[in-house]
Amino acid sequence: MLYLKSLEVTNFGPFKGTQRVEFPEDIGVSVFYGENMRGKTSLLNAIRFALFGTVMGRGRRNLSFYDLVNLEARTEGVRNFEVRLELMHAGAHYRLTRTGKPGPGGSDDYVASSYLERGGHILPPEQAAQELERILPKEIARFFLFDGELLQEYEDLLHGETDMGPQISAAIERILGLPTLTGARDSAKSALDRAEVALALAAQGDQKTRQFGNELQNLAAEREVLTSDLFRLEGDLETLRGHKAAIEDDMRRRERLTALLEKRDRLEEERSQTRTRLAEAGEELTKAMSPAWAALIRPRLATAVADLRARESHLQMAVTRAQILHSLAHGSDPSCPTCLQMVGKDAQAKIRALVDGGADAGDDASQRELASVRRRLDALEAQLATATPEALRILWARQERLQNDIYSASAAIEEIDKQLTGDAEDELRGLRPRSSSSASP
Numbered sequence: 231m232l233y234l235k236s237l238e239v240t241n242f243g244p245f246k247g248t249q250r251v252e253f254p255e256d257i258g259v260s261v262f263y264g265e266n267m268r269g270k271t272s273l274l275n276a277i278r279f280a281l282f283g284t285v286m287g288r289g290r291r292n293l294s295f296y297d298l299v300n301l302e303a304r305t306e307g308v309r310n311f312e313v314r315l316e317l318m319h320a321g322a323h324y325r326l327t328r329t330g331k332p333g334p335g336g337s338d339d340y341v342a343s344s345y346l347e348r349g350g351h352i353l354p355p356e357q358a359a360q361e362l363e364r365i366l367p368k369e370i371a372r373f374f375l376f377d378g379e380l381l382q383e384y385e386d387l388l389h390g391e392t393d394m395g396p397q398i399s400a401a402i403e404r405i406l407g408l409p410t411l412t413g414a415r416d417s418a419k420s421a422l423d424r425a426e427v428a429l430a431l432a433a434q435g436d437q438k439t440r441q442f443g444n445e446l447q448n449l450a451a452e453r454e455v456l457t458s459d460l461f462r463l464e465g466d467l468e469t470l471r472g473h474k475a476a477i478e479d480d481m482r483r484r485e486r487l488t489a490l491l492e493k494r495d496r497l498e499e500e501r502s503q504t505r506t507r508l509a510e511a512g513e514e515l516t517k518a519m520s521p522a523w524a525a526l527i528r529p530r531l532a533t534a535v536a537d538l539r540a541r542e543s544h545l546q547m548a549v550t551r552a553q554i555l556h557s558l559a560h561g562s563d564p565s566c567p568t569c570l571q572m573v574g575k576d577a578q579a580k581i582r583a584l585v586d587g588g589a590d591a592g593d594d595a596s597q598r599e600l601a602s603v604r605r606r607l608d609a610l611e612a613q614l615a616t617a618t619p620e621a622l623r624i625l626w627a628r629q630e631r632l633q634n635d636i637y638s639a640s641a642a643i644e645e646i647d648k649q650l651t652g653d654a655e656d657e658l659r660g661l662r663p664r665s666s667s668s669a670s671p
Contacts, residue, residue, distance in 0.1 A: 234316075236251060237314075239313050243272035244300065279328060312327065317365070322472055327346075328343070504636050508629065508633065
C-alpha cells in the first residue's frame, strides 16, 4: 500500500522558498481545505509533478513549467523550482525529487529532471521509471489525486439555468458508462431474484434439488473462506515483496562494500611491494653514492686523462724510435723498417755508436714512464666510469617515483577507509549476518 510521508516544495507556485508538509501517519484520507487561492490545488499539482512530471490547470490542461516558478522568487532572479516527495510502498522507503529549470531554448523553455532514492540508494533512470509505474500508474492516479474544486465546477455547470447542464451530465454519464452499468445492474439483480425464486421452488419440490441447494450453500461458505485466505495471502505476498526489496538493497550494498574491501587489499599489497622495491632502490642508491664525490671533480679528471693520453702517445713514439734504432744498430737486416730503404754501413755505424753511447738508458726510462702513465690512465678511467651524475639522477628519480606511488596508494586506501565503517566490515566478514533475519517474514 502507498503512504505519503512528506511533501517539500521550493519556489513552486505560491510557495516561496522551501515549504514542507508532513502527512499524518494514521491510515486514512488526507483532506486539505481552505479559501480559494490559498494553494490547495498547487499542493496537489506538486504531488502530480513529482510523480509524473506534469501539472494540470483548469479544464485538465497541462500548465507551462515557466508559470510554476514563484513570482516573487522570479523577480529576485530565481529560475528553478523543485518538489521532493517522501513515501512508503511495500515496506520500502522512497524519496522522489523532481526539478524544473530553464532549457537551452530560452526562458520559456523548461525541462524537468528527476531521481528516485530507495532505501537511501539512487536508482538508475529505467529502474526508477518502472518503480514509479508500479507504485502508482498514471492511468489511475486521477482517482486518488482529486481536486475538490472540480466538484463545485461540475455542480455549478449541472445546476445552471441553461439547457446545457442536463446535456453535459448525460454526456459525462455516457462516457463513464453509467447507463450501461445501471441497466446491467438492474438486469443482474432481476435475474438473480428470479433465479433465487426458481431455486427455492425447485428445492421445495424435490429432495435432490434441496440437497444440491445445501451443497451450493456449503460451497458458497467455502468460497468465502477461500476469498478471505486469498486476501490474507495477497497481504503476505506484499509483505514478502517488501522484504525482498530490502534484501536486494542490502545485497547491493554488500557488493559495493566487498568491492571496496577487495580494492583496498589490492592497494595494500601493491603498497607493500612498492615499499620493498623502495628499500632495494635505497640500498642501490647508497652504494652509488659512495663514489659520488668523483662526479664533483669529473672535469678535472677528464683533463688529467687527456694530458696522460698525450704523454702516453709521446712516450710510445720515443720507445718505438729507440727500438727502431736498436734494430738498425744490431740487426742483421740493414734495411730501414719504416721506409724499407737500405741503410749504409757508415750510417749504421753512427747509429750503433749512438745506441752504445747511452740511448738504451733513455729507452728503459721511457718504457718505465710509459708503464706508469698507463697505470695512472687505468685508475683515472675507472674513476670516471663510476662518476656518472646521470646514473645518480636516474636512481633518485626512481626513488621519488616509488615514494609517490606509495603516497598515492596510501591516499586511495585512506579514502576507501572513510567509506567503510567497522560495522560494514564486520558484516562482510560474516560476524553479524542479517540475511536470515531480513528474509524471515
